[in-house]
Amino acid sequence: MNRTVTLRHLRCFAEVADSGSFTTAATRLFVTQSALTATIQQFEEAVGLKLFDRNTRRVVMTPEAVRFKAEADKILREFDAAISDLEAIAQSQKGHVRIAAAASAIYQFLVQAIVSFREQYPAVSFTLRDAGAQQVEQLVVDGELDFAIASRYKGFDELDYVPLLTDTFGVVCRPDSALAQGNGPLKWAELPAEGYVAFTQDTGIGTVLRTEGPAWPGFDNCQFEISSSTSLLAVLTEGGGFSIVPALAGKVAxxxxxxxxxxxxxxxxREVCLITRRLRSLSPTAQRLLRVLLETIHAQTLPAGVVAAPAAPASLA
Known part of the structure; x- marks a missing residue:
């Protein structure tokens, strides 16, 4: 005997129970009366109980069916709600997106993109983290983030790195500093060996400078290390000195x-990338957000020294 009970059996049972009529239930379910009768018979055979008593005027539930009806309604209600939630997420009516990004990216275009996105999809919520490059990559690998916007740190095999923009490194200092006097670019050879404020090695900026920077003596004569642009702003504003940052980082609030x-x-x-986990599809909501993000980057006037990548990721085109 086939004891498989499906949602179709439950829906037919609930409709007959509610309407008290096979004819009415069949009309509401858009099936023939004979097909509905066969489905109820299959259900009764599967559970080994009679579910309805039939008389000339009305179909009445048996005591066993009355007790089961509330459970059947609950199962159908929860299933329909779950499917509705899934469809809503697919249409970005709701959902949650988890992102980490460099502070400069958050300030320059990410928050603007999220605000624009929420005008269309106000029910979507976000977690936004400003974390170091080392931590960002590990969070994406572990599945704790949907995606990240940062520079490459270690370059995990499990991750994909799609360039979004590049920016040029420069000196940042107080306006009264000797380095601030004059126009145009500075040469590395013009930088003093004293007063340099460095980024720690676990940051994307610190990694690029240590691995790709020139042989400048100041790298070996650093007296102060910081791990965020917020800390850098406080140190330079109050204590003076100078640091070396990408152009995008030099424009944050x-x-x-x-x-x-x-x-x-x-x-x-420096190359700022979209970082995602390889072989893991982004949710429809995250994909829509990324499209808005790319539109935001290409629509705005970027700071001097910052250039957007010419092409969008193929998966978002």
């Missing part, structure tokens, strides 16, 4: 009180 001058001879650039 608060840095308008400081002076930024690009460095040359050599020119050093």
């Amino acid at each position: 608060g840095f308008e009180t400081l002076t930024f001058r690009e460095l040359e001879a050599p020119v050093l650039k």
